[in-house]
Amino acid sequence: MVVDEETRALVAPLQKLLDWARGHSMWPLTFGTACCAIEMMTVGSARYDTDRFGIFFRNSPRQADCMIVAGTINLKMAPRLKLLYDQMAAPKYVIAMGSCAVAGGPFAAGYNVVNGVDAIVPVDIYLTGCPPRPEALIHALLTLMERNAAGEPSAAELHAAEVRRAAQEATW
Amino acid sequence: MTVAYHTDVSPEAILAGMPSAERPCKIGPGRIPCAHTTPGELLDMLRQLRDEHGFTHLELLTAEEMQTASDDDGVGAEPGVRMVYGLTRRSDRRTMVIYVALPDGALEVPSISSLWRGAAPLEREVFDLFGVHFNGHPALTRIVLRDDFVGHPLRKSFEMPEGGVSAETVRAAAASHGDAHLRADGTADPASIPGLDPALLPCPEPGFETERIVVHMGPQHPSTHGVLHLWLVLDGETVVAAQPTQGYLHRCIEKLAESRDYRACTALLDRCDYVSGFHTELAHVLAVEELCGIESTPKADFLRVLFSELVRITSHHTWFAAAGLDTGALTPFLYAFIDRELILDFFEEVTGGRMMFNYFRPGGVKDDLPPGAAARMVEYLRTFDRAVDEYEALLTGNEIFRARTRGVAFLDRVTIADYCVTGPMARASGVDIDLRRDQPYAAYDRLPVRVALGEAGDTFERYLVRIAEMRESARLALAALEGLPEGPHVSDGVPRTIKPPKGAAYRAVESPRGELGVYLVSDGSAQPWRLKVRSPAMSNIHAAGPLCAGLRLADVAPVVGSIDIVMGEIDR
Incomplete structure (x- = not known):
């Protein structure tokens, strides 16, 4: 990015500007299902205050950039998770918060628990802990924003590229 | 009568x-x-x-x-x-x-x-x-599992999937909603909703071209306090009937407990009622102690009271935050979570965890208080009333909050008995029950328990009762700290592997939501034969049907909030 001396305007490729914006504002969907949801609420509270990073929780998937899967997902919830993810506008990101969302957590052996949400949606950040501390969630969000600022592709984009490549190979 | x-x-x-x-x-x-x-x-x-x-x-x-x-x-x-x-x-x-x-x-x-x-x-x-x-059941369908689930998992003959549910099963499950009450396009089929009277659906006044519609509220909704799902039959803005449904957080806790030893069950139960983990732990530990004939020490009894009351305060903080949000006020959330963090700091210092404690053990508690912790807690609790005064300054006299909650959703004694409602919900309607006083456990028989009792039974009264309970809990916690006896924090001679003799025990504690019990059956082995959690919130939330009928749609959120549910404990 450069500043034009004459007009004092910021001149940059559009993609760079978009990356810069995405790297400084992240609106997560309030998708809390279990214990982790309480810690997710906590990051918005006075002590942790994610507003200062440009992180504002949204109640509608259509306004959200990023889905924090905060808690255990079971077979009954799985289609609802998929539906919400599909309702989000691209570019979209997923943080699997807590051991349950990462790999089933303490309930992994159960008959009804999804052992990791990456079976349903592409995951950008895996955040372990049971539940992770609020600082850890902030770190996850900031890492995601740094990646965006650097113009790195999201898990959804990588997944889509993977699908395209596989389809192409199948036609060869 | x-x-x-x-x-x-x-x-x-x-x-x-x-x-x-x-x-x-x-x-x-x-x-x-x-x-x-x-x-x-x-x-x-x-x-x-x-x-x-x-x-x-x-x-x-x-x-x-x-x-x-x-x-x-x-x-x-x-x-x-x-x-x-x-x-x-x-x-x-x-x-x-x-x-x-x-x-x-x-x-x-x-x-x-x-x-x-x-x-x-x-x-x-x-x-x-x-x-x-x-x-003769009015609507006997599955309630926690998907309607297309095969088998009945708490039977011993049920074959658990090797290594948990496979990714293929998950993908297949994610592709269909698996709900017999929904059509393929996701809209509700009103005639099949369990517990809803189909006679309510047609609009009663002929000539009026209005239509009654069925709305699902949840499981993803900012005001359902977790993954609760409500079917609402609406006539315009008016709720004609409401029917809660559940199961979006069923995590197989009772089945998994059957393959863990008695101490390891505590870790699962922490995650059962994750807003007040000490209470689920305590009910389980009391039941194990009863089965094995283990006595806890006087010091452990007092520490159990101390942490039960502190966690009741943090649970009520979460409820208070939601009570504000449900009526459109954000500041109560910010205020309550400042104090909640201060108490969580004590939990972390003593137990190592902010929410998942694993602290109560058969025979006592895991660790004694670290040096200086008691003095700091006393110092904090002495000023706690002032914090509650601040909360009250935000909501109790607030014109909007009062208008939204006073005279809304009366809960009468007949409904309370009919739906087995307990806890602050019942006490706000003048039903004088509290296990801490009526059936004392831990050290409650040695402490001055005062029960916060309401009368009116509306949403505002439930608010007032919980506010009074926060003050009472702080007082009780302070009394427990001041009366803390000397001595060991865990009794000697608790066996390394706990193998209770054959038998059953049922112990209940007064959780922030009501009577939380653990029914424990031993077959003489090191794992429980059956561990059942009596969920107070499950009984309470099903009273939402009669509570919400006749209200406006916008009132459903504050009323459900006033029931104070935790889905982890309802679905288990």
């Missing part, structure tokens, strides 16, 4: 005098009076106990796999399931248990939802997890 009960007649004598009560005996070291009966006589027997002997509170409705080897009470050479009905008499807090043995091939029992409407969801749960059929 007032009925004089003969409270001097003991449950044992009542059961001995009942012809339909077979083999009256006592279960477990707690010597709970119990009797067996047949499916045919069950309904009359329970009606008689309820109407003539004052056993009005259905404390427990569950089932357990029959222990086929040789039961200590002589039941069950035949494989099958037995139903467990726990009834409590409020006047003297005596409990009795009625068993109905059901051999495989004849898993049928009459529904008791005509006696207690709150039994209907509990029976649906037993149907779901054990496959028992309830004759």
